[in-house]
Amino acid sequence: MTINEFYLIALLIIFALPWLFWRLLRTEYFAPLVVVQIVGGILLGPGVLGAAMPEYYAFVFRPEVIGMLNGVAVWAVMLFVWIAGIELDLSQAWKHRRETSITAGLALGMPLLLGSLAALLILRWPGWQGPEGATWQVIVGLGMACAVTALPILVLFMEKLAILREPLGQRILRYASLDDIAIWGVLALILLDWERIGRQLVFLVGFAIATWLIRRLMVRLSQQDRWPVGLIWLALCGLAGDWSGMHFMVGAFLAGVVLDADWYGHEAMDRFRNVVLLTIMPVFFLSTGLRTEWDVGGTVVFAAAAALLLAAVAGKLIGVALAGRILGWAKGEASLIGWLLQTKALIMIIFANILLDKQIITNTAFTALLLMAVASTMLTIPMVTPMLKRLDALKGRDA
Template identity: 70%
Template structure:
């Protein structure tokens, strides 16, 4: 029998990664309750060592060899950097500033209440062994899990609002403002969690250098045409990712900052939408698989699912409570808080990226990561089935700005 070359094994892995989730999504017609991105994340879990690898260990050892995983990890790193860079570009800080009272109150409560609820859930988890990573201090674990419960996944939220046909409507733009501030907060909290006192000089140097380089890159991009802006933007992304990782902040922090300091209008709205969709289509499935390969059930499947349910309750309940409180303070019309709360509780990719970093730094364990991953998938699957009926019952809701 012909022994497969490393290239053939790699392409076999790619074939599996792209084929199986798409077939499930298309044949099962899951788009209403589980968009393709969610099916791909679940597919990564099922293809990983915790499920299919445990049932068919020979398959896992044959396909996901060390050379294959090395190649897949390289694609995954770059794809997720591109994705986070676009998420940074999506931020409209100018509009948030113009509506700063309403945006600040809403975003603050939307982040703060689930952060507290998630932190309480984390303290309950830490009463039992198996949830704190080898290098994680208790405050890092509590803050990390709390933030994972509080965050809104801006890029996936954009995709879901496109499906609901509200992205360019006043309601959609309003939700984007709130989510944008929360997106900034998650990377700020991540930088705090990862602060390395042994490399604090490097981190300070990175921030000073980044400020100077930002002034230069913005000046350069204004002088370039759109095509050159895209190419130089990718160079800027790689540079920021490298510099942030060298400083000990993690390359994802650099990727987000690389996009956040640039103006989306320089790259064209329609072209940026196509670019984000291309990333999701062509390379992000590889990241989803690499995420699934980290799932573990070492403390017992029942315990992991119980913790996932606890985290889901803290996440969704905290987000809805925070938004309803904001609605009462700001005197929103009836129905606004419910729809906005369910939209903002979407987790998916940004949260998964965040907890991947916590796992890589050994702040949380594989079992904690798995519970958080399950929570993120469940949270995202709830969004469209809950919000779509609300929009049907109240068609004026999509037209309400503030």
Template identity: 70%
Template sequence: MTTTEIFLIAMCVILALPYLIWRLGRTEYFAPLVVVQIITGILLGPGVLGAAFPDYYQFVFNPEVVQALNGIAWWAVMLFVWIAGIELDVHLAWRHRVESGVTAGFALLTPWMLGAGVGLFLLGWQPGWIGSEAHSWQFVAGIGMACSVTALPILLILMEKLSILRLPLGQRVLRYASLDDIAVWGMLAVILTDWDRLGRQVSFFVGFLLAAWLLRRLMRRLPESDRWYISLVWLSACGFTADWAGLHFMVGAFLAGVVLDSHWFKQAHMDLLRHHLLLVIMPVFFLSTGLRTSWDIGGSAVFIAAALFLLAAVVGKLAGVALAGRWLRWPKGEAWTIGWLLQTKALIMIVFANILLDKRIISNETFTALLLMAIASTMLTVPMVAPRLRRWLSASPAQAAATPASADL
């Protein structure tokens, strides 16, 4: 068979298998389609399919096909991260800066401390967790941030399914997640700082700020149809220059979106783009993520690490939001609901872990453990939140539609 034919076989598998599992298994309540696609990517990777059927795996996912799939995956995830950047509403967070800052700060710092503690434990437990190019502080800080991430795009999808996206509670959660995402990407830039390329990186940020200022002046004068084309060129340029500077093309993609105002694009068009992106090409990224999974240290050790990451992420996030709720005097039970909503990690944490793996901050085994943690934390969100929200909305619809006093601080 030709490479084209084998590539199309791979695409059939990538698109059909997770859909059948999701539809026939009726997994929507605890595992939305995107989560099933991530899990399927792991199953199709070298650790499962490659181990069980090595000849089939080598035939379908040969180097030429994998390279073609990687090209699609790079562009897909750049678009996804770019959309996440656009959807960050920094202005809204600033208007509610006291409440947003306190909540986002506790929700980020507490899981970061616990995650960093797990990172230190892994360094002393056995070799093989840290990447070949990493300093110990980079590894520990990276693990801490991975445990702190909240995936804003997936959070949007889940809250829409839970019918709270447009309620004040949903908008508050988005503010907290937005600030945390900015902090996570900022910390990532610090972790990836390459002192040998410091001059390039300084040049990148100076040039980026100047270019962003000029772009914003231009975008205000353009109709929406032109803004989309210019934005995609801007995305490609930012991804290239960030990678050239020694950061990562996804850092450039995120920054390319952050400097664009969401109101420049119709919300319906942005939602449709995200939907089509998840439908058409993001499954390829999930597969490429699965191809990176590894169990060389040993399956049991990887699962133990994943459990420790999950414990740090869940306990840290819930404890952090509970501290914020006590500080801001939220109604009883509200911190628990918000804490679980902010557990959603999925795609952004996987993107974050991919960057750490690309830069050799973490090993393939650590990447696999983080991937398992991201899946588990996301799958826990809806089952933990949905029953409480149903009781809350049915018991007091007026309360659900009201903005708490703490949100006006």
């Protein structure tokens, strides 16, 4: 067989098995297709399929095939992060800055604090800190992973719940948008490399100048031309971000943040996001699963994931509850918002991938974070659906 045939077998597995599982078992209520694909990536990785069927795993997922898949995965995640950056609407956050800053600050700060405390506990045992990671980087990285809200998946969930365009949905988007900015800012701080600080300063100054130029150019282009120019801008920023020592995904996110969604049209951007999710993001999920390892033992990994999950859930709920008390929200509203902000899959996985790429955390720590992200995301819909039925008035409908 040729290497192309092995590659196509891998693609067939990646796209067929999760979809069949999702469709036949009707898991949509607690595990949308994107979550099933992430779990499928874990199951197809070396820790599960590789351990159960090592000969078959080595037959299909040979190094050449993994290299080809990783190339697709890099571009897929760059596109996804770029879209997430474009979709941030900070103007609404500024318009409601008191409410947004209080809620977003507490929704981020409390799980960050509890997650950092959980990280301190986990680091008492070896196997979690990468060779290039300082202790503070691992603690803050794991803590921030507990605080992440995945804005694109949150949008998909709120569309499913029919609250995206309602006042409640728009409020939640403001909170998540502000937290997204903070998350990437903390990541940039974690990745700050004092040996390459000169390059990073050059990147920031160059990016500021290039942003002014690209924005002036975009307003003069037709919508048809904005798409290819936007992709060129994405590749350029990703390259510059990686050259500076940050990460190509930091560059990709910044490339999207400085562009306006109105230039592309919200409906067109929704369609493009869904196409990326359907066509190439499953390859990223598989490449993520290929990085999972159980070097310190499965029980220990699950225990660490459970500790991080507890910190993430409790921190988010406590933080939003404090915000609700300060701002005088209706009874039950804070709990509903807190559970919706639990959505972590994708952005947290991307965040953890960067920490792993930079060798700040180990594959074992990455596996624990991946399990935590999947569990947190799967809890969202089952917890929120009955709450919405009790708080139907919050969606602007008649009771």
